[in-house]
Amino acid sequence: MDWHQLWEITSAPDNVPIVALILLVPFYTWYGIRQALANDRLIAQLEADPQLAKTHHRKTMPWKAGWSKEIPVWPYLLRIEFLAAIVVTVILMVWSITLNAPLEELANPNLTMNPAKAPWYFLGLQEMLVYFDPWMAGVVMPSLIIVGLIVIPYIDANPLGAGYYTWKQRRFAISTFCFGFLFLWLLMVVIGTFIRGPGWMWFWPGQTWDPNNQVFEVNRDLPDLFRITNIWGKTIFGAIVMGIYFAVSGGVVHKLFTWSDWNKKVFAKMSFLQYITMQGFLTIMMLLPIKILIRHLFRIKYIWVTPWFNL
Amino acid sequence: MAEEHSGTPPKEAPSDVPSKKGLAAVLDEVREINTALVGKAKEDLESLKQPEKTAVFKSIFRVKHDESSRSRALGVLSNVFLHLHPSKINRDAVRYNYTWGMGGITFYLFVVLTFTGVLLMYYYHPTKGQAYRDIVYLMSDVPFGSLLRNMHRWAAHLMIITVWLHMFRVFLTGSYKKPREFNWCVGVILLVLTLLLSFTGYLLPDDQLGFWAVTVGTNMARATPFLGHEGPFGPLLHMTPYNDVRFALLGGSIVDANALLRAYIWHCIAIPVIASVFMIVHFWRVRKDGGISGPAPVVLEQEAIKAKVLPYVVPQHTE
Incomplete structure (x- = not known):
């Protein structure tokens, strides 16, 4: 266990935002879910008791008869905004006094940084480069x-x-957004920051970032497994596989979407364009976790090899 | 004595008083003026106890600052900086747990970044060689220089976090739903602009960190389909390293002096102006779409069914 290495990554000034994110995002996720569950309990209660539904103020916040529904912005909102500005300023001041922004050596095109990393918020995209071609x-x-x-x-x-x-x-809606935001975006940023070392190789937390580390992995393309060597054969084969993928994943998305009775009604009301757009984006989004899985489980690099592009 | 003069200006001496002559008359007059001025001074001092009654105060603030709801409303509505707010809001909307305050904090951070950014511009030349020296000078010799640069850097990182959390909250509360669909789109554009602002700023210190981050980032542009020289179908359209989209971004085939100047102009002028325009629309639409979305009363499934046609359906679609 190389604690020094771990500390070096965690304490790098530009990684502080990610350390903050690792704490803030779970907190706010919990904070939102907790209110969602409280509202769900209220909804269940009102659905069971139609009489109550007519009279209830329909929020989990306290309410008494005679309270006005609205309050003046001055002072009730403006004082909060003012306080928030002060708190943010204090946080920034303390952060700026205690920690210097990084400044490396003068830019030198002849001396490549290893690892050469994009700014932390783009590391999800850089991590995606492992599984997809740059285009x-x-x-x-x-x-x-x-x-x-x-x-x-x-x-x-x-x-x-x-x-x-x-x-x-x-x-x-909530599970697809959370999957995309928390796992396909933020988790990839965290992996790009903490796990990827020199040569963009995988180092577990606490493992030393050794620039001479060698990985003996041979990636292959899906057509190779079927002993297809002709490029046009690969093109057609890949197109068929992708067709099957979209058919199957489209079916899975449809099943998941219409799981609840309520969503069956929502589906009935959707236009063709709405439905096909949703299917398109969700099935393409699911390509990422699937490519991650087949890379790590079967060492497969490309599914579809063509003379113009590889996928 | 003071009471005699308070409130009304001293009148001219009546003409039937026998006039004295010479020095005595002058002295009398001086004494009279003196008394009047002392009275006025006392009056002014007294008025300081109630500054809101002074003419200067009234000329600036225009409305009374008392606790009547009319004055409270006018105080917000007649102030150019505050008038983006409505005069009254949903009583539960001021609770922290609904909005998390992330949108407001994001805007405040933009203001902080504009302020510190303008100050940084006084010390920075966007030219190769000089740029890095300026940063070293700023960090070591300029009074509060390192504080200034650190604040700009950390506020930028924080702004990205708050933008993401703001978006997360808006999604979780379903606030993008009718009638706020378009404002969500404006918000997505602002998210992209925030990331681009941060990214263009990354190159400006002209150090190894920024240079390689921007090199990695812009290398992706080589692979743009059709428009990049390494992208699918790029070579078919005669794309080379000297005419493709990456060349346009960098003003050259490598990250060099032109790229630094372009990043500087995008970072300090173009993107902030574009982002400000989108922010104006974003805030305006928050108001026009009915203020912040909640916390709204919960709606039950039966009620949405009772509405027969769901409120959110493409009109031509019928059962």
């Missing part, structure tokens, strides 16, 4: 993430859960 990991996937985020409001046809935390009413 996919560096260009197509980031574009799809941005467009995928933008279309969320237009494909989420579930009218429930607007303006309050809930799990029960939005199970599918």
